[in-house]
Amino acid sequence: MATVHHSACPLNCWDSCGFLVTVEDGKVTKVEGNPEHPITQGKICGRGRMLENRTNSEDRLLYPLKKIGGSFQRISWKQALDEIAEKLAFYKESLGSTSVLHSHDYANSGLLSNLDSRFFNLYGGVTELTGSICWGAGIEAQNWDFGDAYSHAPEDLANSKHVVIWGRNVARTNMHLFQNLQAVKKNGTKIYVIDPIYNATAKLANEYISIKPGFDGLLAAGIMKELLRLNLQDEEFLANYTVGFQHLKALLDSVTLEYISEVTEVSADVITHLAEIYADRPVSTIMGLGMQRYENGGNTIRLLDALAAVSGNIGIPGGGANYANKQVGQSFAYNEMALPERKTAARSFTMMRQAEGILSAIDPEIKMGIVTCGNPLTQVPDTNKVKEAFSSLETLVVIDQYMTDTAVLADYVLPAATAFEVEDVYYSSMYHHYVNHGPKLVEPPGEAKPDAWIWAELANRLGFGEEFNFTREEFMKMGLSSLAEKGITLEKIRTEKFAELPVDKIPWADRNFKTPSGKYEFTASAAPDGKVKLSLPSESKWTNPALAEKYPYSLLTIHPLRSNHSQHFHLFQPEPYVKVEIASSVAAEKGLKEQDHVRVWNDRGEIHGKVAVLKAAHPGTVNIDEGLSARFGGSVNQLTSSRESDNGLGSTLYDCLVNIEKLEKD
Numbered sequence: 001m002a003t004v005h006h007s008a009c010p011l012n013c014w015d016s017c018g019f020l021v022t023v024e025d026g027k028v029t030k031v032e033g034n035p036e037h038p039i040t041q042g043k044i045c046g047r048g049r050m051l052e053n054r055t056n057s058e059d060r061l062l063y064p065l066k067k068i069g070g071s072f073q074r075i076s077w078k079q080a081l082d083e084i085a086e087k088l089a090f091y092k093e094s095l096g097s098t099s100v101l102h103s104h105d106y107a108n109s110g111l112l113s114n115l116d117s118r119f120f121n122l123y124g125g126v127t128e129l130t131g132s133i134c135w136g137a138g139i140e141a142q143n144w145d146f147g148d149a150y151s152h153a154p155e156d157l158a159n160s161k162h163v164v165i166w167g168r169n170v171a172r173t174n175m176h177l178f179q180n181l182q183a184v185k186k187n188g189t190k191i192y193v194i195d196p197i198y199n200a201t202a203k204l205a206n207e208y209i210s211i212k213p214g215f216d217g218l219l220a221a222g223i224m225k226e227l228l229r230l231n232l233q234d235e236e237f238l239a240n241y242t243v244g245f246q247h248l249k250a251l252l253d254s255v256t257l258e259y260i261s262e263v264t265e266v267s268a269d270v271i272t273h274l275a276e277i278y279a280d281r282p283v284s285t286i287m288g289l290g291m292q293r294y295e296n297g298g299n300t301i302r303l304l305d306a307l308a309a310v311s312g313n314i315g316i317p318g319g320g321a322n323y324a325n326k327q328v329g330q331s332f333a334y335n336e337m338a339l340p341e342r343k344t345a346a347r348s349f350t351m352m353r354q355a356e357g358i359l360s361a362i363d364p365e366i367k368m369g370i371v372t373c374g375n376p377l378t379q380v381p382d383t384n385k386v387k388e389a390f391s392s393l394e395t396l397v398v399i400d401q402y403m404t405d406t407a408v409l410a411d412y413v414l415p416a417a418t419a420f421e422v423e424d425v426y427y428s429s430m431y432h433h434y435v436n437h438g439p440k441l442v443e444p445p446g447e448a449k450p451d452a453w454i455w456a457e458l459a460n461r462l463g464f465g466e467e468f469n470f471t472r473e474e475f476m477k478m479g480l481s482s483l484a485e486k487g488i489t490l491e492k493i494r495t496e497k498f499a500e501l502p503v504d505k506i507p508w509a510d511r512n513f514k515t516p517s518g519k520y521e522f523t524a525s526a527a528p529d530g531k532v533k534l535s536l537p538s539e540s541k542w543t544n545p546a547l548a549e550k551y552p553y554s555l556l557t558i559h560p561l562r563s564n565h566s567q568h569f570h571l572f573q574p575e576p577y578v579k580v581e582i583a584s585s586v587a588a589e590k591g592l593k594e595q596d597h598v599r600v601w602n603d604r605g606e607i608h609g610k611v612a613v614l615k616a617a618h619p620g621t622v623n624i625d626e627g628l629s630a631r632f633g634g635s636v637n638q639l640t641s642s643r644e645s646d647n648g649l650g651s652t653l654y655d656c657l658v659n660i661e662k663l664e665k666d
């Protein structure tokens with residue numbers, strides 16, 4: 001008999017949806033949106049619905065595997081755990097615990113996914129990854145400017161006169177914001193989209209502004225110049241709640257509007273018009289993450305923050321420099337779960353340069369890697385380097401639900417349970433502030449096990465089993481303990497299916513910033529040279545003319561519509577292929593038409609695919625969606641660079657010049 005249960009989406013996504021899941025004969029048969037969930041409102045995307053196939057797929061990993069003589073053989077859990085624990089003990093003893101690397105991303109938004117950190121901290125401290133290929137540059141930028149990265153609550157959008165969507169592919173990546181935009185537009189709010197690609201969100205907008213990839217910070221500077229020229233700045237805010245405005249002013253005075261118009265490829269009239277819009281408060285600035293995956297990414301977000309501040313749109317209803325909402329994650333008792341103070345050794349590489357880190361580490365060398373909740377072979381920049389690095393390890397352990405490109409390289413592959421097979425609570429620090437409950441609905445297939453079980457078993461073998469001697473329920477309560485005094489408990493979340501977290505819905509309304517000065521810092525005291533800069537992407541005709549001569553086109557590698565990164569492609573019918581989307585200017589220059597086979601390349605690598613001509617994209621723009629595995633033509637990260645952003649903590653995935661040519665045969 002079919003029964004319907006509430007649940008939650010575990011995927012790394014802005015929307016963190018509430019689900020209704022149908023279970024029949026011990027199997028998930030349907031995943032739908034929970035109509036009662038205040039954000040989800042009964043609607044979910046295809047990636048959420050496909051979790052049914054993702055749970056039931058015949059390709060799920062069912063047993064622990066060990067590579068013997070180049071091919072995988074099934075082994076027992078006992079053998080796998082004994083051998084992995086033995087290696088962990090050996091490397092710690094002989095070289096120190098930092099000879100082990102923990103490579104991960106955030107593929108499961110459950111509270112208990114933090115237990116991997118608990119394990120590695122108690123083990124003694126491994127080589128960890130810092131920063132983030134996803135949003136690192138922007139988070140650090142907002143830390144410098146505001147002291148943290150906080151967004152307005154979704155419902156506050158109704159208070160905005162204007163909403164500027166700046167490099168967020170809302171219709172594709174953040175569907176409930178899209179619905180929110182449709183609703184506020186009906187009530188007269190004006191919507192603007194600034195993006196090199198005329199995407200589905202641009203179609204909804206009142207105005208679309210096309211920009212050269214990587215130059216948004218310069219555009220924001222131009223808008224501020226015009227605000228000041230027209231005397232439209234918020235003097236009261238600038239005088240009382242900010243520091244460093246004189247540095248910003250000097251910076252803006254150092255360039256002309258003509259220069260800004262030339263480099264951004266946005267006309268001066270449009271820049272003046274945007275200044276008038278920004279002065280017509282309240283204006284909500286909604287920033288995406290694509291825009292900061294450039295070498296100048298930190299400065300880009302800082303200039304957008306500065307624009308929101310100069311125009312008086314910080315801390316007011318309907319305003320905001322909305323990038324991420326760290327208030328959500330900060331609600332939980334992370335440290336109680338992860339026990340960071342228990343590690344006795346530490347080393348870190350940035351997430352971007354993990355491959356270089358592995359290849360160059362000495363004292364100790366990296367001997368063993370453990371990969372959880374991530375697929376670095378397709379997702380981390382410079383795939384060829386990543387492959388070389390992960391192949392060089394003496395022991396690689398991958399814990400996953402599927403045989404990914406990364407798992408193929410492993411010595412041990414451990415099968416993990418999926419979200420519907422365990423109980424957890426789920427949240428995302430990106431858009432809204434609800435935490436959702438997901439009960440255990442079905443048994444994991446074969447011998448797949450929850451990650452938490454794997455950590456506990458390894459901890460037992462390594463002598464700190466008592467620190468894992470908690471049930472899932474106890475671990476969830478531990479993570480929720482910081483919310484108990486606010487009346488949010490596991491019991492409540494279980495019964496009500498979701499809970500609203502106690503966050504500031506209009507951050508900085510009290511004008512008390514978390515910066516060292518307590519003010520908004522145009523010149524950041526958190527940084528050695530905290531002045532904002534008008535920096536440019538590193539791969540552009542302005543910064544590297546010789547490179548731009550050889551590789552004239554800007555390659556974006558945006559998030560795919562129907563897959564969360566690499567996770568859903570293998571479920572597609574028909575099979576996916578590498579689609580090379582090109583601006584019409586590129587088609588004209590290279591004589592390319594729909595479906596032509598092409599090669600796209602630069603000094604880091606190359607990829608083959610089929611052309612699709614974009615209806616409207618900034619001249620010189622090429623896009624290949626990220627996430628495809630080797631089996632479907634390969635990851636576009638063969639072309640991307642592992643350089644870090646200006647503030648050291650973000651990626652430069654989209655700061656990438658390429659060339660393209662037609663292939664006669666593929």
Ligand SMILES: Nc1nc2c(c(=O)[nH]1)N[C@H]1C(S)=C(S)[C@@H](COP(=O)(O)OP(=O)(O)OC[C@H]3O[C@@H](n4cnc5c(=O)[nH]c(N)nc54)[C@H](O)[C@@H]3O)O[C@H]1N2
Pocket residue numbers: 012013014047134166167168169170172173174194195196197199211212213214215216287288289290291556557558559560561562563564565654
């Ligand atoms: N369907 C789907 N949704 C997802 C995901 C997914 O894989 N698939 N992933 C989730 C995750 S982890 C994340 S981080 C978010 C990301 O959500 P988004 O930030 O919306 O998406 P991205 O693909 O990172 O960013 C791409 C957008 O930035 C634009 N862009 C690129 N360069 C520039 C630039 O220089 N200036 C401007 N103005 N715009 C630029 C692109 O054209 C595109 O519209 O999406 C989440 N949602």
Ligand SMILES: Nc1nc2c(c(=O)[nH]1)N[C@H]1C(S)=C(S)[C@@H](COP(=O)(O)OP(=O)(O)OC[C@H]3O[C@@H](n4cnc5c(=O)[nH]c(N)nc54)[C@H](O)[C@@H]3O)O[C@H]1N2
Pocket residue numbers: 012104105106107108133134135372373374375376378379380381399400401402404416417418419451557558559564565566567626627636637640653
């Ligand atoms: N070129 C390019 N590259 C990009 C991006 C881009 O825009 N362009 N975007 C970047 C961004 S924003 C992000 S967030 C990263 C995402 O990078 P990843 O998180 O590495 O990408 P996923 O493909 O989601 O891979 C997650 C893996 O974790 C597994 N997994 C899921 N749930 C669990 C679990 O509960 N336990 C375990 N053990 N495994 C689990 C999945 O099966 C999958 O294989 O990619 C980045 N890479």
Ligand code: SF4
Pocket residue numbers: 009010011013014015016017044045046047048049175564
């Ligand atoms: S992937 Fe995002 S939009 Fe889709 S169901 Fe999950 S949380 Fe909702």
Ligand SMILES: [Mo]
Pocket residue numbers: 012134135
């Ligand atoms: Mo991400």
